[in-house]
Amino acid sequence: MDEHGLIAKAWRLNPDMKSSRVLGRCKHSERVIELNRYWTMNAPVADVEQVILHEIAHALTPDAETSHGREWKAVARSIGVLRPKASTDTSVGIPQRLRAVCPSCGNVFFRQRMPRNETLFRHVTCFPVHTPESVLLWEKVS
Numbered sequence: 175m176d177e178h179g180l181i182a183k184a185w186r187l188n189p190d191m192k193s194s195r196v197l198g199r200c201k202h203s204e205r206v207i208e209l210n211r212y213w214t215m216n217a218p219v220a221d222v223e224q225v226i227l228h229e230i231a232h233a234l235t236p237d238a239e240t241s242h243g244r245e246w247k248a249v250a251r252s253i254g255v256l257r258p259k260a261s262t263d264t265s266v267g268i269p270q271r272l273r274a275v276c277p278s279c280g281n282v283f284f285r286q287r288m289p290r291n292e293t294l295f296r297h298v299t300c301f302p303v304h305t306p307e308s309v310l311l312w313e314k315v316s
Protein backbone atom coordinates (compact mmCIF):
# COMPACT_ATOMS: atom_id res chain seq x y z
CA MET A 175 0.00 0.00 0.00
CA ASP A 176 2.89 2.24 0.78
CA GLU A 177 4.23 2.16 -2.74
CA HIS A 178 0.91 3.44 -4.02
CA GLY A 179 0.97 6.38 -1.68
CA LEU A 180 -1.95 5.23 0.42
CA ILE A 181 -0.16 5.19 3.75
CA ALA A 182 0.69 8.83 3.23
CA LYS A 183 -3.02 9.48 2.69
CA ALA A 184 -3.74 7.79 6.01
CA TRP A 185 -5.15 4.57 4.60
CA ARG A 186 -4.77 1.43 6.61
CA LEU A 187 -5.25 -2.27 6.17
CA ASN A 188 -7.55 -4.30 8.36
CA PRO A 189 -6.92 -8.01 7.78
CA ASP A 190 -9.48 -8.99 10.39
CA MET A 191 -12.80 -8.60 8.63
CA LYS A 192 -15.26 -11.27 9.66
CA SER A 193 -17.48 -11.74 6.67
CA SER A 194 -18.36 -14.87 4.85
CA ARG A 195 -19.32 -13.15 1.65
CA VAL A 196 -16.45 -11.02 0.48
CA LEU A 197 -12.72 -11.52 0.37
CA GLY A 198 -11.86 -7.87 0.57
CA ARG A 199 -13.44 -4.48 0.49
CA CYS A 200 -12.48 -0.88 0.28
CA LYS A 201 -14.13 1.67 2.53
CA HIS A 202 -13.46 5.15 1.23
CA SER A 203 -15.15 6.89 4.12
CA GLU A 204 -12.91 5.25 6.69
CA ARG A 205 -9.86 4.96 4.44
CA VAL A 206 -9.52 1.32 5.18
CA ILE A 207 -9.01 -1.77 3.09
CA GLU A 208 -10.46 -4.80 4.80
CA LEU A 209 -9.51 -8.37 4.16
CA ASN A 210 -11.44 -11.46 5.04
CA ARG A 211 -9.71 -12.91 8.05
CA TYR A 212 -10.31 -16.57 7.45
CA TRP A 213 -9.56 -16.42 3.77
CA THR A 214 -6.40 -14.36 4.21
CA MET A 215 -4.98 -16.96 6.55
CA ASN A 216 -5.71 -19.83 4.22
CA ALA A 217 -5.40 -18.56 0.68
CA PRO A 218 -2.20 -18.60 -1.37
CA VAL A 219 -0.17 -15.42 -0.88
CA ALA A 220 -0.43 -14.56 -4.56
CA ASP A 221 -4.24 -14.61 -4.34
CA VAL A 222 -4.27 -12.40 -1.27
CA GLU A 223 -1.96 -9.99 -3.06
CA GLN A 224 -4.36 -9.82 -5.99
CA VAL A 225 -7.29 -8.98 -3.75
CA ILE A 226 -5.27 -6.30 -1.97
CA LEU A 227 -4.30 -4.78 -5.32
CA HIS A 228 -7.94 -4.95 -6.43
CA GLU A 229 -8.97 -2.98 -3.35
CA ILE A 230 -6.04 -0.57 -3.70
CA ALA A 231 -7.31 0.21 -7.18
CA HIS A 232 -10.63 1.20 -5.58
CA ALA A 233 -8.79 3.34 -3.06
CA LEU A 234 -6.99 5.09 -5.90
CA THR A 235 -10.18 5.80 -7.82
CA PRO A 236 -12.45 7.40 -5.23
CA ASP A 237 -14.34 9.35 -7.87
CA ALA A 238 -14.89 6.55 -10.34
CA GLU A 239 -18.44 6.56 -11.62
CA THR A 240 -18.87 2.81 -11.43
CA SER A 241 -16.85 0.72 -9.05
CA HIS A 242 -15.45 -1.65 -11.65
CA GLY A 243 -15.58 0.60 -14.66
CA ARG A 244 -12.98 1.69 -17.16
CA GLU A 245 -11.13 4.05 -14.85
CA TRP A 246 -10.81 1.44 -12.13
CA LYS A 247 -9.69 -1.20 -14.63
CA ALA A 248 -6.94 1.01 -16.00
CA VAL A 249 -5.61 1.73 -12.52
CA ALA A 250 -5.96 -1.90 -11.52
CA ARG A 251 -3.92 -3.03 -14.50
CA SER A 252 -1.28 -0.40 -13.91
CA ILE A 253 -0.62 -1.61 -10.37
CA GLY A 254 -0.52 -5.27 -11.30
CA VAL A 255 -4.00 -6.74 -11.08
CA LEU A 256 -3.85 -9.64 -13.51
CA ARG A 257 -7.51 -9.94 -14.45
CA PRO A 258 -9.30 -6.78 -13.36
CA LYS A 259 -12.95 -7.61 -12.84
CA ALA A 260 -15.60 -7.37 -10.23
CA SER A 261 -14.94 -10.39 -8.11
CA THR A 262 -18.17 -12.30 -7.88
CA ASP A 263 -16.69 -15.59 -6.83
CA THR A 264 -16.47 -14.55 -3.24
CA SER A 265 -17.15 -17.77 -1.46
CA VAL A 266 -14.01 -19.42 -2.79
CA GLY A 267 -12.03 -21.08 -0.08
CA ILE A 268 -14.35 -20.14 2.74
CA PRO A 269 -15.87 -23.24 4.29
CA GLN A 270 -19.64 -23.08 4.14
CA ARG A 271 -21.57 -24.62 6.98
CA LEU A 272 -24.97 -25.10 5.45
CA ARG A 273 -26.20 -26.53 2.23
CA ALA A 274 -29.56 -26.73 0.53
CA VAL A 275 -30.72 -28.42 -2.63
CA CYS A 276 -33.22 -26.91 -5.00
CA PRO A 277 -36.16 -29.35 -5.03
CA SER A 278 -36.72 -28.68 -8.71
CA CYS A 279 -33.35 -28.68 -10.49
CA GLY A 280 -31.08 -30.12 -7.84
CA ASN A 281 -28.78 -27.10 -7.76
CA VAL A 282 -26.82 -27.01 -4.52
CA PHE A 283 -26.48 -23.81 -2.51
CA PHE A 284 -24.07 -23.11 0.29
CA ARG A 285 -24.21 -20.63 3.09
CA GLN A 286 -22.23 -19.78 6.15
CA ARG A 287 -25.18 -18.97 8.36
CA MET A 288 -28.84 -19.73 8.48
CA PRO A 289 -30.67 -17.04 6.51
CA ARG A 290 -32.62 -14.86 8.87
CA ASN A 291 -35.77 -15.30 6.87
CA GLU A 292 -35.08 -18.85 5.90
CA THR A 293 -38.56 -19.61 4.64
CA LEU A 294 -38.21 -16.96 1.95
CA PHE A 295 -35.14 -18.47 0.33
CA ARG A 296 -35.74 -20.22 -2.96
CA HIS A 297 -34.01 -20.84 -6.27
CA VAL A 298 -35.48 -17.93 -8.17
CA THR A 299 -34.75 -19.47 -11.56
CA CYS A 300 -36.96 -22.43 -10.78
CA PHE A 301 -39.40 -20.62 -8.52
CA PRO A 302 -40.05 -17.05 -9.63
CA VAL A 303 -42.63 -16.77 -6.91
CA HIS A 304 -42.71 -18.10 -3.41
CA THR A 305 -44.62 -21.34 -2.91
CA PRO A 306 -44.55 -23.87 -0.08
CA GLU A 307 -42.55 -26.19 -2.36
CA SER A 308 -39.95 -23.57 -3.20
CA VAL A 309 -38.52 -23.32 0.31
CA LEU A 310 -34.91 -24.42 0.53
CA LEU A 311 -34.14 -26.67 3.45
CA TRP A 312 -30.78 -25.81 4.95
CA GLU A 313 -28.82 -28.58 6.56
CA LYS A 314 -25.41 -28.75 8.16
CA VAL A 315 -22.53 -29.78 5.95
CA SER A 316 -20.88 -32.65 7.74
Ligand SMILES: [Zn+2]
Binds near residue numbers: 242
Ligand atom coordinates in the same frame (compact mmCIF):
# COMPACT_ATOMS: atom_id res chain seq x y z
ZN1 LIG B 1 -13.98 -4.33 -6.40
Ligand SMILES: [Zn+2]
Binds near residue numbers: 278281
Ligand atom coordinates in the same frame (compact mmCIF):
# COMPACT_ATOMS: atom_id res chain seq x y z
ZN1 LIG C 1 -33.63 -24.88 -9.18
